[in-house]
Amino acid sequence: xxxxxxxxxxxxxxxxxxxxxxxxxxxxxxxxxxxxxxxxxxxxxxxxxxxxxxxxxxxxxxxxxxxxxxxxxxxxxxxxxxxxxxxxxxxxxxxxxxxxxxxxxxxxxxxxxx
Numbered sequence: 001x002x003x004x005x006x007x008x009x010x011x012x013x014x015x016x017x018x019x020x021x022x023x024x025x026x027x028x029x030x031x032x033x034x035x036x037x038x039x040x041x042x043x044x045x046x047x048x049x050x051x052x053x054x055x056x057x058x059x060x061x062x063x064x065x066x067x068x069x070x071x072x073x074x075x076x077x078x079x080x081x082x083x084x085x086x087x088x089x090x091x092x093x094x095x096x097x098x099x100x101x102x103x104x105x106x107x108x109x110x111x112x113x114x
Contacts, residue, residue, distance in 0.1 A: 001039075002070040003110040004079075007062040009101045019063060020045055022099040030095050034088050037078045040069035062106070 010019035023043060032041070044065040070076040082088055096102045 002073065002076045004068045004070070004076070005108045005110055006066040006068075007106040007108070008064045008066060009061065009104040010063045011099060011101055014099050016045075016048070016063065019099055023064065027095055027099070030091065034091060035079055035082055037070065037075045037082070038068045039071045039075070040067070042067045062104075 010016070014022070028041070028043075044067065046060055046063050046065075048059070068079075070079060083092070093102055
């Protein structure tokens with residue numbers, strides 16, 4: 001199982017509720033249509049009222065952790081190849097412009113010890 005996480009920041013003018021609603025109603029269906037090769041796709045929204053264990057910690061600079069799992073390397077490679085296709089990327093970026101800051105997104109492949 002290959003896991004990939006994205007740390008995503010909303011646009012400042014978009015409320016947390018608007019961000020979540022747009023992501024779930026518009027962006028998720030787009031990603032599922034364009035990039036269907038994942039086995040698992042989940043969003044973890046930051047609860048700003050409860051996001052820090054220690055008050056001295058800095059506020060997170062992202063609003064959602066998106067978690068995507070792939071059954072195997074071939075599916076992961078297909079995801080990366082399709083996501084980098086200029087036509088697919090243009091559709092994703094056009095949608096992102098409605099609610100998130102594309103160039104602030106951080107992407108991490110995670111290795112798990114299970």
